[in-house]
Amino acid sequence: MTLSRGARLALRAFTALGLAFVYVPLFLVVLNSFNADRSFGWPPSGLTTAWWAHALDNEGARQAVLTSLKAGAGATAVALVLGTMVAFAVQRFRFFGRDTVSLLVVLPIALPGIVTGIALGNAFQVVLKPLGIGLGLFTVIVGHATFCIVTIYNNVLARLRRMGTAVEEASADLGADPFQTFRYVTFPLLRPALLAGGLLAFALSFDEIIVTTFTAGPGVTTLPIWIFTNLFRPNQAPVVNVVAAVLIVLSVVPVWLAQRLSGEATAH
Amino acid sequence: MSGLAPTTLPGRPASLRRRAAALLHRRPLVRLGLLLSAPMLWLVVAYLGALFAMLLTAFWSTDTFTGEVDRTFTWQNFQDLWTGEVYRTIALRSVAVAAGVTVLCLAIAFPMAFYMAKVARPRWRPYLLIAVLTPLWAAYLVKVYAWRVILADDGLLNWALGPLGARGPGYGLTATVLVLTYLWLPYMILPIYTGLERLPDSLLDASGDLGAGTLRTLRRVVAPMVFPSIAAGSLFTFSLSLGDYITVKIVGGRGQLIGNVVYDNIGAANDLPFAAAVATVPVVVMLVYIAAVRRTGALEEL
Amino acid sequence: MQTKRLGVAFAALSLLALSACGGGDGSSTASGQGFKVPNIPAQKALGAGEGEVNIVNWAGYAEDGSNDKSVDWVHPFEKQTGCKVNSKVAGTSDEMVALMKTGEYDAVSASGDASLRLIAGGQVAPVNTALVPNYADVFAGLKNKPWNSIKGVAYGIPHGRGANLLMWRSDKVATAPDSWSAVFDQGSAYKGHVTAYDSPIYIADAALYLMSAKPDLGIKDPYALDQKQFDAAVALLKQQKANVGEYWSDYTKEVQAFKSGDSVIGTTWQVIANLVAAEKTKVGTVLPKEGATGWSDTWMVAAKAEHPNCAYKWLDWIVSPKVNAQVAEWFGEAPANSKACAETSDKSFCTTFHAADEAYFSKVHFWTTPIAQCLDGRTDAKCVDYAQWTRAWTEIKG
Numbered sequence: 001m002t003l004s005r006g007a008r009l010a011l012r013a014f015t016a017l018g019l020a021f022v023y024v025p026l027f028l029v030v031l032n033s034f035n036a037d038r039s040f041g042w043p044p045s046g047l048t049t050a051w052w053a054h055a056l057d058n059e060g061a062r063q064a065v066l067t068s069l070k071a072g073a074g075a076t077a078v079a080l081v082l083g084t085m086v087a088f089a090v091q092r093f094r095f096f097g098r099d100t101v102s103l104l105v106v107l108p109i110a111l112p113g114i115v116t117g118i119a120l121g122n123a124f125q126v127v128l129k130p131l132g133i134g135l136g137l138f139t140v141i142v143g144h145a146t147f148c149i150v151t152i153y154n155n156v157l158a159r160l161r162r163m164g165t166a167v168e169e170a171s172a173d174l175g176a177d178p179f180q181t182f183r184y185v186t187f188p189l190l191r192p193a194l195l196a197g198g199l200l201a202f203a204l205s206f207d208e209i210i211v212t213t214f215t216a217g218p219g220v221t222t223l224p225i226w227i228f229t230n231l232f233r234p235n236q237a238p239v240v241n242v243v244a245a246v247l248i249v250l251s252v253v254p255v256w257l258a259q260r261l262s263g264e265a266t267a268h
Numbered sequence: 269m270s271g272l273a274p275t276t277l278p279g280r281p282a283s284l285r286r287r288a289a290a291l292l293h294r295r296p297l298v299r300l301g302l303l304l305s306a307p308m309l310w311l312v313v314a315y316l317g318a319l320f321a322m323l324l325t326a327f328w329s330t331d332t333f334t335g336e337v338d339r340t341f342t343w344q345n346f347q348d349l350w351t352g353e354v355y356r357t358i359a360l361r362s363v364a365v366a367a368g369v370t371v372l373c374l375a376i377a378f379p380m381a382f383y384m385a386k387v388a389r390p391r392w393r394p395y396l397l398i399a400v401l402t403p404l405w406a407a408y409l410v411k412v413y414a415w416r417v418i419l420a421d422d423g424l425l426n427w428a429l430g431p432l433g434a435r436g437p438g439y440g441l442t443a444t445v446l447v448l449t450y451l452w453l454p455y456m457i458l459p460i461y462t463g464l465e466r467l468p469d470s471l472l473d474a475s476g477d478l479g480a481g482t483l484r485t486l487r488r489v490v491a492p493m494v495f496p497s498i499a500a501g502s503l504f505t506f507s508l509s510l511g512d513y514i515t516v517k518i519v520g521g522r523g524q525l526i527g528n529v530v531y532d533n534i535g536a537a538n539d540l541p542f543a544a545a546v547a548t549v550p551v552v553v554m555l556v557y558i559a560a561v562r563r564t565g566a567l568e569e570l
Numbered sequence: 571m572q573t574k575r576l577g578v579a580f581a582a583l584s585l586l587a588l589s590a591c592g593g594g595d596g597s598s599t600a601s602g603q604g605f606k607v608p609n610i611p612a613q614k615a616l617g618a619g620e621g622e623v624n625i626v627n628w629a630g631y632a633e634d635g636s637n638d639k640s641v642d643w644v645h646p647f648e649k650q651t652g653c654k655v656n657s658k659v660a661g662t663s664d665e666m667v668a669l670m671k672t673g674e675y676d677a678v679s680a681s682g683d684a685s686l687r688l689i690a691g692g693q694v695a696p697v698n699t700a701l702v703p704n705y706a707d708v709f710a711g712l713k714n715k716p717w718n719s720i721k722g723v724a725y726g727i728p729h730g731r732g733a734n735l736l737m738w739r740s741d742k743v744a745t746a747p748d749s750w751s752a753v754f755d756q757g758s759a760y761k762g763h764v765t766a767y768d769s770p771i772y773i774a775d776a777a778l779y780l781m782s783a784k785p786d787l788g789i790k791d792p793y794a795l796d797q798k799q800f801d802a803a804v805a806l807l808k809q810q811k812a813n814v815g816e817y818w819s820d821y822t823k824e825v826q827a828f829k830s831g832d833s834v835i836g837t838t839w840q841v842i843a844n845l846v847a848a849e850k851t852k853v854g855t856v857l858p859k860e861g862a863t864g865w866s867d868t869w870m871v872a873a874k875a876e877h878p879n880c881a882y883k884w885l886d887w888i889v890s891p892k893v894n895a896q897v898a899e900w901f902g903e904a905p906a907n908s909k910a911c912a913e914t915s916d917k918s919f920c921t922t923f924h925a926a927d928e929a930y931f932s933k934v935h936f937w938t939t940p941i942a943q944c945l946d947g948r949t950d951a952k953c954v955d956y957a958q959w960t961r962a963w964t965e966i967k968g
Contacts, residue, residue, distance in 0.1 A: 003387065004483055011383040015396075018380045022403055025414040025450065028424065029406065032417070040417045041827040042424050052966065058939060059636035082307040093296065101304070103562070104311045110503055110558055112511020114527045115319075118534055118543060123318035134672075146315050149307070165561040177289035178299075179287065207408050212513065216559045218425035226410050229629055232820035251405025256398055312599060416823070420830035439816050439832065517768070518823065523814040524967045531768075534961055537731045539957050 017258060026248055033241040035036055059158070064226035071137060071207040071212075075144030077199045080194060082145070083152025090153075091160040108147040113210035121214035136220055142257060143215035148165075148201035155197030156190060163189055199254055213223035293537075314391035319551075337541060345545035354527070358551050362526040365445055366509035370456075372449040373505045374498060377456035384457075385464035386472075392464075400457050408451065410517050415447045419519060437519035447519050448509045455508070456501035463497025464490070499561040506557060510550045526550055581710035608692035610873045616882055617703050621638050622654040623880035625690035626669045627679040628867070630901045631729070631888075632657040634687045641900050643893045649822070651887070653880035663939075673874055676881035677727060682717035683939035687726050694870040696723045702886045705895075711928040714781045717938060718720065718868040727885045730903040732923070733864035733934045734775065736761060737813045737838035739828060743885075748860050750779040753836055754806055764777060764810070765827060765836030768817035770963035771957065772936055774863050775837065776803040776810075777830070778935060782860045791946035792863065793938045800954040800962070817967070821845070840923050841902025858962050861933035898923070 003011075055061060083105075089095075092101055108116055124139045152263035167189070173182040209224040217226060227243070230236035291298050326345055329338050349355050384396045403411065416439075418424040434447035437443050467490065475485040513527030526549055533543035587623035625632060631653060635642030644655045658675070670678050670693045681768055688694045699705040705727055712718075712728035717724055743760070753798040755778065756789035757764045766772055775839060780802055789799050815833055820822040821842045827833040828846045843855045869888060871881045887893055889906055895913035898905035904925040905911065911920035924930040936946060944953040 011379055012567075013380045015388075016384040017548070019399055021450065022378070022400065022453065023460055024424075025411055025418060026403060026406055028414045028417065029410055030698065032414070035523050038847060039829055040413070040823060041829055041849065042417060042420070042422065042427060045850075055370055057639055063636065069464050071431075082310055085303045086307045087298055089307075093303075095300060095301045097333050103558070104316070105307075106503075106558070108311075108315055110507050111319075111554050112507055112527065114513060114530050114548045115551055116315075116649070118547060119322040120315075120529070121320040122540065122544075123314070123321055126272060126321065142314070146310070149311070163416045172293075178284065178292050179285065179289055188523055195318055207405070209408060209514070224407060224409065230637075231413060231865075232822050237822045240407075240410060244407045248406045249404065252398065254405065260394070348961075352961075352965070354968055357968065413822075416826065417729075420826065421832045422830045488925060519821065520966060522814050524964070529964050532964060539960065542957075542961075 005213050006226065007117040007125040029248065030245040033238065033245040034086070034232045035241075038238055040237075055246075057238045058168055058239060058243075060221070060226060061223075061232075061243050062240070064223045067221055068206055068223040069138065071140045071144060072202045074137075074141035075148050075205040076198050076201045076221045078141065078145035079148035079152050080198055081147045082188070083197065083201075084156050084194065087153045087156035087160060092155055092165070102153075105150050105153045109150050113208070114214075116143070116211065117211040117214035118235040120146070120211065124215060135216060137216075139224065140212055140220060143211045146212070148204055151200040151204065155193040155200075159190055159193035195257075199257065203254070272547050322544045323548065326548060328541045330539045330541055334340035345542050348542070349545050349549075355546070355549075358524060358526055358529060361441070362510060362550070363522075363553060365441065365448070365525060368445045368508045369452065369509040370502045370505045372445065372482065373453050373456040374502065376449070376453060376500070377460055381464055381478045385461050385467075397458075397461065400461075401454055404454050407525050409514065411451060412447055414514050415443070415450065416519050419446075421442050439519050441520065441523050442521040443521070444516045444523060444525075447515050449505075449510060451515065452505040452508050455504035456498075459497040459501040459504075460494060462493035469495055496565040497565045503557070503561055507554055510553065532562070577960060582759075585780055587894045595810050595911045607689060608873075610695045612698040612723075613701065613878055613882065613965040614698065615841075617835065617879045619651060619653045619880045619883060620877040621757050621880070622656060623677065623877045623884050624656045624658070624675045624677045624958040625677045625679075625884060626658050626660050626666055627683075629659045631679050631867075631897060632659075633897075633900060640897070643887075643896050647884065647893075651880065651883045653883055655688070655879070655884070661854050667691070667693070670872060672876065673872070675754075676875040676877045676882055678856040678870050678872070679867050680726065680870050681865065682936050685717050685868050685870065687724060688870060689720060692873055694725060695873040695875075696720075696725050697727060697871055697885070699724050701726075701880075701882050702727055704886050704889045704891070704907060708889060709889070709906060709908055709926065709928070711931050712866065712906050714868070715936075717936065720774045726870040727889050728906040729867040729888065730898050730901065730906050730938070731868055731931065732839055732841075732903045733931070735843065735855045735862060736858050737828070737843050737853055737855045738835040738836070738844070739831065740832065740833040740854045743816060743854075746856070747835070747855050748859055750775070750860050751783065752811055752903060753813075754779050755783070757810055758946075760834050761813045762815045763822065763832065763834040764813040764815060765833035766807075766814055766817050767837050768819040771863070771939075772817075772837075773803050773807065773959055773962065773966075774935070774937075774940075776806045778863060780806065791944075792919070792935050793940045794944040794946040794948070794953050795940065796944065796948075796951040796953055800958075804962050804966060806968075811966060811968065824905055825849065840900065841905075844902070857930060857933060862936060863937060864931070865936035865937045876947065895919075 009014075031044065032040045033051055034047045034049065035044040036048045036050075037044060038123055070183075086101060090098055120143045121135070124135055124142075128134070128139070133247075135233070167185055168181050171185045172178075177182065207224060208222075209228060210223060212222055216222065223243075227240050231240045292302075325337070327341050327343070328342070329344055340544065343391045346539050380400070382394055383399070387395055419436055419439060420426075421438070423436070428436060437446070471489060472485055475489045480488065510528055513525060516523055516525050526546065528544045530543050533539045533546060580798060632644055632898060633641045634644035634655070634657075639717050644657070648654055648920050658669060660669055661682055661934040666678060666680060669675060669689055670688055678684075678688070678694070680694075685694075705724075708728050712731065714722055715728075718728060736747060736752065738752070740746070742763075743752075753766065760903065767775070772790040773795075777789050777795055777799065780787055780799070781789045781792065782884060784802065787799050787802055795803060795937070805911070812958065816827065818827065818833070819933065821839065824833065824836075824842050825845045826837065828842075829849050829851045838855065840855070846853050869885050871885065875881050877901045890895065891907050891909035894905045894910040895915075895926060899914055899916065902923075904923040905914075905920070908926060911925055914920060916922075920926060937954050940953060940959060942953055942955045944951055
């Protein structure tokens with residue numbers, strides 16, 4: 001499409017403004033991690049590296065990151081398996097209720113987190129308690145996996161649609177059984193979609209707080225929960241900013257990775 | 269390609285495997301059944317089951333004396349919900365906030381996504397996308413608190429606007445809409461960008477060659493083709509806003525949304541039945557919304 | 571701390587379960603409160619430690635250095651007693667009660683709205699204070715209170731206390747207020763800059779004000795309101811809402827609001843006032859002439875504790891002068907042990923928090939969750955319970 005020079009410039013200016021909107025608060029978070037003022041007053045009354053020193057030997061924060069990584073990895077793993085299975089079923093078969101299945105996958109992310117949270121939390125208490133299983137990391141993983149399935153499902157579905165079935169048929173014609181075909185043909189082709197979907201699922205889980213609040217056992221502190229409790233303690237709030245600043249910087253890695261992989265997936 | 273050659277492994281496992289493979293090959297229904305079993309068990313039994321159990325709870329009541337849930341059927345919670353004027357006000361306010369956030373997100377996301385996907389140099393596109401997605405990894409609460417500082421009476425916004433003689437909105441619903449827009453913006457940009465990227469440039473060129481102006485191409489060619497992506501993005505922004513109760517607590521001044529009512533009743537009053545009844549409001553709103561956007565094919569664009 | 575306070579304020583059921591639980595065998599009826607107490611004997615003597623102890627506590631009560639290396643009273647306890655501490659942080663009083671019901675825990679730091687429920691439910695045993703040497707030094711004003719004892723039998727060891735004060739920006743509020751009328755009847759002078767605690771329990775603050783502002787309502791206890799008294803308190807809060815800028819629930823939020831000037835007058839905790847002052851903002855605080863609401867926690871021992879000896883050791887440890895001082899300073903509350911005041915790192919800490927000021931705390935009505943039976947002993951009236959308080963709070967905020 002031929003856009004006038006003016007339109008291009010306007011779009012560029014708008015995008016620059018949009019990025020500024022996105023980055024000013026993030027910049028403020030990083031700045032506040034050096035702000036001598038405990039309640040992040042503006043403009044900063046002075047700069048200090050004290051919070052960074054505090055944060056570095058904060059065992060609670062490290063543990064929370066670890067818990068979040070575990071929860072994210074667990075939820076992503078479950079979602080990868082389940083999401084791929086549904087995507088195959090919906091893309092490769094025609095059956096009654098096919099639309100309902102795809103709707104069902106979307107539902108957990110489409111319904112507000114507080115609904116999913118109390119529904120699951122309540123169900124866990126009723127069903128698991130008699131079995132002697134209390135709320136814990138396990139229930140967090142189950143809760144997260146439920147709404148993460150959709151990201152895998154959509155990525156895999158899109159990939160399957162573009163892939164067609166020709167290569168798999170060729171593989172079968174050459175004598176490969178379904179397992180071999182999956183192992184050597186389908187899976188390598190799906191890998192970028194799985195990675196892209198998996199990373200998005202991981203991101204969703206990593207920053208989730210509402211469903212987590214209702215499904216986590218008292219001893220389970222994911223990073224968002226840790227932030228929630230510590231942001232409101234006077235001596236800890238600046239430390240939270242440090243952790244957030246570190247996350248912002250580190251987040252470039254997975255996002256870059258996801259982008260490369262999904263870029264690869266959409267490359268023609 | 270040696271991997272594709274059928275390998276015969278000695279012993280029982282191989283033959284078992286072959287038999288299973290052969291069965292799967294011959295019986296597509298078995299394949300389908302196996303593929304659907306685990307996910308459906310999870311989504312139907314665990315998730316839908318939990319949702320229905322919650323809905324059922326809404327028809328029970330909490331005994332105010334013992335604090336135990338009394339499992340006798342009653343419409344009381346829904347009656348309270350329906351007759352309480354305050355709940356109607358809050359529900360409408362919540363839908364308005366969610367709609368406002370969605371419209372604002374779209375207004376910001378579309379031009380940005382368009383620039384990123386169609387105008388920017390191809391080698392810059394991945395970096396722009398990274399730039400837009402990075403905030404997703406910064407902690408939600410920390411971002412909201414950053415906004416609280418920006419919007420404060422002596423905060424960054426008033427500090428910057430001061431010389432111009434203007435003032436920021438302060439804490440309240442406007443601030444809530446603004447912050448929610450900020451939080452969910454990437455969820456709107458991502459699907460629109462993907463949708464636009466998929467749109468072949470040649471199609472847009474053809475439209476131009478056939479005499480359509482920029483606006484007409486946008487309206488008649490681009491808009492219909494990326495509409496499912498927009499609807500998909502709106503599903504995120506609308507639902508995430510409707511379920512939020514934390515942002516409004518931090519920047520919403522004295523305001524409250526439907527999520528707060530649910531949270532207060534379960535967290536504070538331990539009145540699960542009433543909380544469940546209140547929670548049906550966003551569920552119904554979302555189901556209507558899903559039904560509406562479903563026709564566009566949005567559900568496959570998330 | 572925030573979580574803890576929310577917990578105290580939020581916990582819903584409180585005494586609701588009381589009569590239901592009780593149970594018949596050898597129970598006695600607590601006078602004026604109308605619930606039965608199971609007959610559980612207190613431990614007679616202390617044996618050797620069991621090697622570990624499982625406790626349920628509020629965030630900040632059992633610090634092991636993981637949040638701040640210098641804040642650690644768990645490891646020294648383990649070293650001294652050989653009892654390994656397994657701490658579980660509860661978010662709300664409800665959660666605390668639920669955790670205690672599992673029977674897996676030996677001790678709990680219960681707030682005023684959970685303690686009586688635990689007693690009536692038979693989850694906790696009376697505490698033999700003779701086995702807790704440091705109990706002798708606990709302020710008299712905290713001993714044998716309605717929320718930690720039954721008929722003079724102690725059910726726990728007091729941990730600390732605090733009041734909900736009135737705070738204002740002295741550079742924006744011309745005359746220093748000495749009455750809650752500043753935020754209720756005269757709030758319009760600071761329209762949009764009044765702040766209040768965001769919890770249904772705040773209704774009690776309005777009731778407390780009405781006790782003296784409208785004596786003909788006959789309010790005796792701000793947690794025991796009949797429908798008429800309750801409606802009056804709710805009406806007052808609805809009227810106040812017009813002047814409220816925001817309700818606060820965590821203290822980072824309030825510190826920041828006072829510092830920035832978004833809030834200039836409203837309720838506060840002493841620790842917040844200190845933080846605001848530390849941020850070089852001029853504020854004044856007062857315990858208004860009407861008195862104030864407040865909170866207090868109690869350490870209790872499970873009736874079926876698997877590690878009772880270690881639990882007793884923990885109770886004694888947590889109220890020992892040095893540790894009690896550490897907890898109080900980390901948490902921002904008045905310590906329970908009178909000797910703790912000599913151990914605080916900030917020598918004026920106890921003065922600032924009015925730790926030894928019994929006259930001060932005699933004006934404080936400590937948080938108790940309202941139930942249908944009036945807590946003030948009235949038998950001819952039915953009181954409004956906490957579930958209704960919660961719904962009214964939604965309505966007040968609108």
